[in-house]
Amino acid sequence: MNGGATAAARAHSNIALVKYWGKRDATLNTPAVGSISVTLDALYTDTRVTFRSDLTDDELWLDGCRSDATRVRRVLDLVRGYAASAGHPAGGQHAVVSSTNNFPTGAGLASSASGFAALVVAATGAAGLALPARELSILARHGSGSAARSIFGGFAEMHAGTASDGSDSYAEELQGRSAWPxxxxxxxTERGEKSINSTIGMVESAATSPFYPAWLDSADGDLAEMRAAIAARDFTRLGELTEYNCLKLHALMLSTRPALIYWNAATVAAMHAVRELRSGGVPAYFTIDAGPQVKVLCLPGDAEVVRQALAAVPGVHEVRxxxxxxxxxxLE
Amino acid sequence: MNGGATAAARAHSNIALVKYWGKRDATLNTPAVGSISVTLDALYTDTRVTFRSDLTDDELWLDGCRSDATRVRRVLDLVRGYAASAGHPAGGQHAVVSSTNNFPTGAGLASSASGFAALVVAATGAAGLALPARELSILARHGSGSAARSIFGGFAEMHAGTASDGSDSYAEELQGRSAWPxxxxxxxTERGEKSINSTIGMVESAATSPFYPAWLDSADGDLAEMRAAIAARDFTRLGELTEYNCLKLHALMLSTRPALIYWNAATVAAMHAVRELRSGGVPAYFTIDAGPQVKVLCLPGDAEVVRQALAAVPGVHEVRxxxxxxxxxxLE
Known part of the structure; x- marks a missing residue:
């Protein structure tokens, strides 16, 4: 029996209210702009990591299927570095990683965010490490920029940072989830995989969009305004800024050459449904990431009317x- | 009997391949960027102008209904100025203007382009003036920026100009329509009126979009590339640039605060249908103005397959x- 050191963890997906698009350093995976997100209770990844002495390479099982472990290996290498320094046997071992999402993978629902956050917590746990949240966030960033935020609950802010080693490029909690439900x-709107990988899209936007410099320059203003809206619990301000920042991101994508068009007909129909809700007095605001799904923020008391309005949009398959x-x- | 001096004219709508958005001078109605368009045979306005000594004000009849004559009066005032200098009685008279479109008015099909071009030709004709095309283009610009291009057929370019009196802000023909069919x-995709007036939208984009300076700065490059594509009759280059410039315009609109969202579900479905046509080997490229309609450029031999593909898109009511x-x- 070579069961090895094992641990499991759960991390939740998050959606950015102020979006990240563009990389500062591709190797360190540091973002060109900061971002602010909310972590979502309903969408999560469970991941188990087991370090074993009998493996010749890392293995990734994603929703039961053997998958490419390249990005997972990059994070595990960093965890092994920590473990070796601490004298833990995991420092010299490969790992089996099994991960399951309770939502469609790779369809713009930030499965890489919850996935890499869960991986980092499980892997460091299996390797006997007790790292501070900031270190976990940095480790998660190496897997996926948005994963750095999923270490935290409630409202989280990711700092772009300026250090050449990426040491100040991490997320932290702005406000807990119970403070402002x-x-x-x-x-x-689409169950399939998205067509364009985000990392490639970011490189193309930086290389071709005439709007990319202004996207970078205008980020700090949006971050400051969003921090103020969260601190003041001003939902109108938070919602309007969320929608504006989302549309600015998609504007950047549309002005990339060739264009990055992530929307489908139902995406746009859902956007209009949200604007109609607002015209009818229901404060609801949409945001959309690098995919066709539409996420709508609202107050808890309006959740049911928002759900019904979205479910009635032609082309919307399901509302979570x-x-x-x-x-x-x-976990455990 | 006070029949007065009368004349009728026909002008065709146009669609911009390189778009105009933003004004240099609101009073002179000079654009902040140049533009290049094609004039369309199938969409036109017929306008009759009659100067009469018994009128106390100008009257506009649009598709049979009495309409607000404010913008028409501005153009007629300029025509009266020319007529007075030439000693023509129209210089001191008001006019009845009756105008009919053979397509839906105000739905993003550039009815103001064909409308003001027809007005200028009819009004100057009724006033006994024989002005050069450049002067007609400048007069039409005072009514609507895009109308300056509808004075010309085939491919036309509008110059933004730099003169403080607007005298170098006019369109001219780049290439006749028979040279490259x-x-x-x-x-x-929608028969109703569009929701946001273009002039107001332009002011809002200039005031609020962080992308507006880059929109202005990148225009000359697009104009030069489009001129080269037209001169070389390179359809792929013309089409790709048309689509890119259209998406850049809508990116600018989306990044305006509050956002200018002119697309509906069928608009986006039609965009994807065009991209699928290209994947299937049919060179077709879309462009969209400040409205939900989708205009698709193709080669004459592909017109029928393009028409069928668009007619099959859910939400497309009609394909012209x-x-x-x-x-x-x-006319006459």
Whole structure:
């Protein structure tokens, strides 16, 4: 028996209210702009990591299927570095990683965010390490920029940082989820995988969009305004800024050459449904990431009317409701 | 009997391949960027102007209904100025203007372009003036920026100009329509009026979009590339640049605060249908103005397959086919 050191963890997906697009350093995976997100209770990844002495390479099982372990290996290498320094046997071992999402993988629902956050918590746990949240966030960033935020619950801010080693490029909690309960509806308009990988899209935007410099320059203003809206618990301000920042991101994508068009017909129909809700007096605001799904922020008391309005949009397959979620944690 | 001096004219709508958005001078109605368009044979306005000594004000009849004559009066005042200098009685008279479109008014099909071009040709004709095309283009600009291009057929370029009196802000023909026959399909996705007036939208973009300076700065490059594509009759280059410039315009609109969202579900479905046509080997490229309609450029031999693909898109009510049209001309 070579069961080895094992641990499991759960991390929740998050959606950015102020978006990240563009990399500062591709090797360190540091973002070109900061971002602010909410963690979602309803969408999560469970991951188990087992270091074993009998393996010749890392193995990734994603929703039961053997998958490419390249990005996982990059994070595990860093965890092995910590473990070796601490004299833990995991420092010299490969690992089996099994991960399951309770939502469609790779369809713009930030499965890499929850996935890499869960991986980091499980892997460091299996390697006997007790790292501070900031270190966990940095480790998660190496897997996926948005994963750095899923270490935390409630409202989290990711700092772009300026250090050449990426040591100041991490997320931290802005406000806990219980301080300001909000609801998020996720309208699934397409079940398949998205067509354009985000990392490649970011490189193309930086290389070709005439709007990329202004995207970078205008980020700090949006971050400051969003921090103020969260601190003041001003939902109108938070919502309007969320929608503006989302549309600015998609504007950047559309002005990339060739264009990055992530929307489908139902995406746009859902956007209009949200604007109609507002015209009817229901404060609801949409945001959309690098995929066709539409996420809608609202107050908990309006969650049902928002769900119904989205479910009635032609092309919306399913509406998942969520409240704000907790940070990543060990299972068992 | 006070029949007065009368003349009628026909002018065709145009669609910009390199778009105009933003004003240099609101009073002179000079654009902040140049533009290049094709004039469309299938969409036109017929306008009759009659100067009469018994009128106390100008009257506008649009598709049979009495309408607000404010913008028409501004153009007629300029025409009266020319007529007075020439000693023509129209210089001191008001006019009845009756105008009919053969397509839906105000739905993003550039009815103001064909409308003001027809007005200028009819009004100057009724006033006994024989002005050069450049002067007609400047007069039309005072009514609507895009109308300056509808004085010409085939491919026309509008110059933004730099003169403080607007005297170098006019359109001219780049290439006649017979030199390079192209087809344009217009997919009507909404019959109603558009929700946001273009002039107001332009002011809001200039005031609020962080992308507006880059929009202005990148225009000359697009104009030069489009001129080269037209001169070389390189359809792929013309099409790709048309689509890129259209998406850049909508990116600017989306990044305006509050956002200018002109697309509906069918608009986006039609965009994807065009991209699928290209994947299937049919060179077709979309462009969209400040409205939900989708205009698709293709080669004449592909017109029928493009028409069928657009007609099959859910939410497309009608597809109008056009070839390139002539410049504005006197009727009778």
């Amino acid at each position: 909000l609801a998020v509806a996720v309208a699934i 409701m969520s409240t704000l979620g907790p940070g990543a944690y060990r | 192209l087809a344009v399909a217009v997919a009507i 086919m056009s070839t390139l049209g002539p410049g504005a001309y006197r």
